[in-house]
Amino acid sequence: MQLKYKMVALGLLPLLLAVAAVCLVVLEQSQRLGEQQARLLEHSILGSKKTELRNYVEMGVSAIQPLYGSGRDDEDTKAKVLALLASLNFGSDGYFFVYDQHGRNLMHPRQPELVGRDLWQLTDGTGLLVIQALLGSAREGDGFQRYGWQKPSSGQMAEKLAYVTQLQRWGWVLGTGLYLDDVDAALAQVRHDVAAGIRTTLLASAGVALVAVLLVFAGGLTLNVSEHRLADRKLKQLTQRLITSQEEERSRLSRELHDGISQLLVSIKFQFELASRELGAGKSNAGETLREGTQRLAAAIGEIRRISHDLHPSLLDTLGLPAALGQLVEEFRQRSGLDVDYRQTLDDSPAGGDMDVALFRIVQEALTNIERHAAARRVVIDLQRRGRWICLTVHDDGRGFDTGQVERLSGGIGLRNIRERVELFGGRCAIQSGPGGTTLDVVLLRSDLPADEESPT
Known part of the structure; x- marks a missing residue:
């Protein structure tokens, strides 16, 4: 890449980074506002559904009050109460259900196969023990409980919000519920609208950034030619300095090898040749000559170690x-x-x-x-x-x-x-x-x- 293009890139990068930072801030704030809006909508819808469920349960209790409030606890009275609750419906998926304190279903108008079954260990898709949670909410909580249940109209599992209350004299738990798929649909629509708004904002930001990039690029191409030449000249000087440093190091190493190691090795060669001749002639000073040669060899080894240490000290590793x-x-x-x-x-x-x-x-x-x-x-x-x-x-x-x-x-x-x-x-x-x-x-x-x-x- 030529220097002028590098300078243009240097001007573009801060601009692109600034635009990217603005887009990230806008994206984060939009997502945060969208989630806040979704949470507020969910809270509002759930609040209205809780009120609706409480009214339904109060209506059911009022409907059975003449029988339950009569004080009769015979099986015939209980059967009439269950039949009356089974006949009360609201909407396509609204009904009442009744369980005893041991988790046995006593009445379920939409799933009659559950009547009489012990559902104490029944769980939903998240592993929640549904019946135990309902009984616990009726006994200790506020009566509301969310769980997954099969929706009668579609046959599919859906999230459900139930409200339960106790009929303490008989040990029953009476409740009803509303499915929350409409809540999920409303929240999905809100999130879709937020995402569409974010995309529009990002596209507008990208357009502005593109125009700015084109302006900076056009301005960068008109930079002074003398500055370009000055940068090239400095680069050449740096390259020349690196080459000069390499040549100086090579010259120093060559001198040390020639003047130091080479001379020592030649001297050692002559010393060993002299010792060989003295040994052949049977002279007594051959051992002294060998010792001198060995000492010079040790000096050569030390010189090689010094040069190696100068090139890269082994102690560093x-x-x-x-x-x-x-x-x-x-x-x-x-x-x-x-x-x-x-x-x-x-x-x-x-x-x-x-x-x-x-x-x-x-x-x-x-x-x-x-x-x-x-x-x-x-x-x-x-x-x-x-x-x-x-x-x-x-x-x-x-x-x-x-x-x-x-x-x-x-x-x-x-x-x-x-x-x-x-x-x-x-x-x-x-x-x-x-x-x-x-x-x-x-x-x-x-x-x-x-x-x-x-x-x-």
Whole structure:
């Protein structure tokens, strides 16, 4: 993707995100209002149905009051009461039912096959013990109960709201109910209307967003060509700097291999050839020659280990960053003779992978600059964890330098490498230098650590 298109995309993304956020807010608010409207409608309909059911039951009780209130408890009177209740109907699916306290059905005009059956363990589709729930509502609750029951007119299971009351003298429970499929239909219609309104709003928002996107895209294509060229030139400079850094690293490695390892290996070869000739001649100093060759071989192995450590310290993978920095500091102390104070509090922190490598390279680059240019006598390295932040400070008491002048005259590759490594992880880097010394401060965020502290100042 060309730079101008990237810039256009940079202008479009915030706009699209803003439109998407507005649409999400509208969608959420509309859905919330729709659900509130549906709940209010459901509450209103259920309230009217409860009133209607209570009136039906009171009507049924009034109809049987002459028989029930006569005080007669014979079977003939009970049979007349059941027959009277069975004859009372309202609507296509309205009827009365009667159960005794043990869950046995005494009267059911629409499902006569249930009469006389023990329905104590009868459950609906949700696992509710229907008869037990009805008896419990009549005995302890307000008399209302929702459950699933077969609708007589359709033969299908439907949700039903019942109201029951007790005929205590006979131990009966009298009740009736209304099916709630009309409530479900009304709620479905409300939700459908809300969804249609949401779709209309979203389509209108999409139209506005499309017009805005076209305007931004047209404006983005007219960006100044000089800015485009400037961005390309900076990209080329960055590429050249990367190539230069790679070539410098390759040259350094080539010099170390040629001047160090290669010379040692040639010397070891000559030493072993000399020992072979001395052994063939039976000279007594052949053993001493072999020992010298072995010592030079050990030096070559150590040099290879040092080069390997410079390329990628193995301690980073095995013991972690604190141990790897400790070894680096010890080698620097022995090589330079400087007094190095190394402090760290990361021993209990998990390994950080690429971030640990970046911190190691930053310290390595800083120590290299100190050894070459600072003329310092003492170095302080402080590596601390503050919550999710890793704070690194490298200070020396050398002669200091002008950071701006160094970057202008010499390219400041080392300093740029440090800044680019920090920027790669979204951290912060500050370099302060003067006649009294140089201080490098680096702050990196570790997302895998617990956030128990705020960002360091």
